Each structure stands twice: as structure tokens, then as C-alpha cells.
Amino acid sequence: MKVLQLAGYKKSGKTALAQAIVARAVKRGKSCAVIKNIHGELGLTGKDDGERFLVAGAREAILFRNGLTDTLTMTEGLMDLIRKALGRYDLLIVEGFKESGLPRIWCGEKENPDEEKGVLLACFSLNPDKREPKKGEKCLKGLGEETLAAVDRLIESLPPFPAGLDCGLCGSDCLDFYCRGIGKKGRVCPVQEKEKSVTVTVNAKELTLMPFVQSLFRETVKGFLKELKGYEEGTLEITIHHQTKEDKK
Numbered sequence: 001m002k003v004l005q006l007a008g009y010k011k012s013g014k015t016a017l018a019q020a021i022v023a024r025a026v027k028r029g030k031s032c033a034v035i036k037n038i039h040g041e042l043g044l045t046g047k048d049d050g051e052r053f054l055v056a057g058a059r060e061a062i063l064f065r066n067g068l069t070d071t072l073t074m075t076e077g078l079m080d081l082i083r084k085a086l087g088r089y090d091l092l093i094v095e096g097f098k099e100s101g102l103p104r105i106w107c108g109e110k111e112n113p114d115e116e117k118g119v120l121l122a123c124f125s126l127n128p129d130k131r132e133p134k135k136g137e138k139c140l141k142g143l144g145e146e147t148l149a150a151v152d153r154l155i156e157s158l159p160p161f162p163a164g165l166d167c168g169l170c171g172s173d174c175l176d177f178y179c180r181g182i183g184k185k186g187r188v189c190p191v192q193e194k195e196k197s198v199t200v201t202v203n204a205k206e207l208t209l210m211p212f213v214q215s216l217f218r219e220t221v222k223g224f225l226k227e228l229k230g231y232e233e234g235t236l237e238i239t240i241h242h243q244t245k246e247d248k249k
């Protein structure tokens with residue numbers, strides 16, 4: 001999973017850019033999720049139904065409305081949210097959280113106040129005429145094909161997010177490891193490198209599996225197969241041909 005941050009002040013075009021990136025990625029068959037930091041609009045007031053359940057001690061309140069769910073979850077912060085998305089999406093966009101050190105596109109005409117934080121991949125402005133790029137800055141203007149193609153290339157250049165365990169095996173934490181890996185090819189989280197015992201491919205595309213998911217798969221499948229006649233230890237390969245409605249026609 002790649003993680004891209006869109007940082008900037010209110011009304012700086014972050015949401016418009018996130019929406020365009022998601023729509024484009026989904027069209028290409030990528031699965032996407034967005035984490036958005038909303039200032040001051042949610043809080044445990046105990047007035048809304050979902051919040052009342054959280055105040056009562058529930059870890060999660062899932063509200064269902066016309067086929068959509070609105071989920072409120074107690075969380076320990078950005079890393080906790082990223083961890084929940086790991087292994088489930090190809091691309092995670094983090095909108096806001098400008099104090100975090102993620103590789104970012106800075107949005108809007110105002111200057112980036114946290115220049116020392118994170119890796120600045122590019123600046124983006126919905127209104128191309130209002131902000132002059134600083135020396136060396138890559139400036140993306142408007143939401144046209146040129147901007148979106150440049151964002152595609154930036155996303156492509158990002159390393160995969162590490163295993164998310166914050167175990168310190170690499171001498172750091174996951175966020176720091178990810179940020180330091182920008183622009184460095186072949187830098188793999190030691191946990192991910194070690195736990196490569198299970199690979200799942202769908203239509204020749206390999207899925208990202210968290211270490212605990214790999215061990216869950218391995219033990220479940222082995223537990224089932226070893227009861228069968230002819231089973232022996234070794235490398236297992238299972239291919240499932242799942243017919244789509246189109247195939248059946």
C-alpha cells in the first residue's frame with residue numbers, strides 16, 4: 001500500500017485533489033481509502049447516536065443509512081488508522097494531519113509552515129496564478145490531465161508502507177522508516193522481508209498481506225489440507241478459478 005498525504009489549510013483544494021486522485025485510481029482497478037482530519041466537527045458530545053455509544057464505552061458505532069454506513073471508531077491516532085488500512089488498499093490518501101511527517105503534496109496558495117516535516121513531493125494549487133513556486137519546488141496547477149499524470153508518477157515512486165508493527169527492528173518506527181525510504185529503491189521493512197511465506201495473487205496481481213494475515217492463511221490452509229490423503233510438507237500452491245458472470249455467459 002502506498003500512502004500519500006495531502007496537506008494544506010482549509011479550502012486549499014485538498015479534498016478536490018483527493019477526489020480526483022481516487023476517481024482516477026479506481027478507474028484503473030486500484031482500491032483506495034482516504035483518512036481525513038476534520039477539525040472541530042466531530043467530538044464526543046454525547047448528543048449524536050453514534051457518539052452516545054462511544055461515550056458508553058463501545059469501541060465502534062456503525063450507523064446504517066440508505067445502504068451507506070457511517071462508522072465512528074475509537075482510535076489511537078494516525079498510525080492506528082494507517083495500520084487498519086494496511087493489506088486492504090493499494091492507495092491510502094491522508095488528508096490533513098499536516099503535523100505528521102508523511103510524504104506530502106502541499107496544497108493551496110499559502111506557504112507550507114512545516115517545511116522541515118515530511119518529504120515535500122510537490123505543491124498544488126487549484127488556482128495556478130496565485131502562488132509562485134519556490135526554487136526547486138515541483139508545482140502542480142489545476143486539476144487537469146498534466147497534474148493528475150504527475151501525481152500518478154509521484155504515487156508510483158513511493159515505497160510500499162511497512163508492516164505497521166512499530167516494532168523497532170529497523171531501528172526506528174514505521175512512519176520514519178517509510179519517510180526515509182522515499183526515493184530509495186529496494187528498501188524493505190525487515191518484518192515484511194522476513195514474513196513472505198504466503199503469497200496470494202488475483203488475476204496475476206499480488207495482494208498485500210500483513211504478516212499476521214499470512215500466518216493466519218498458512219495455518220488455516222495447512223490445518224485443513226493435512227487431514228487429506230496424500231498431503232505432505234512442502235510448498236503448497238492452490239489455484240482457484242472463480243468464474244465471473246461474464247465467463248458463464
Ligand code: SF4
Binds near residue numbers: 162168170172189191
Ligand atoms: S521493522 Fe518494519 S514494522 Fe518494525 S518498526 Fe521498522 S518499519 Fe515498522
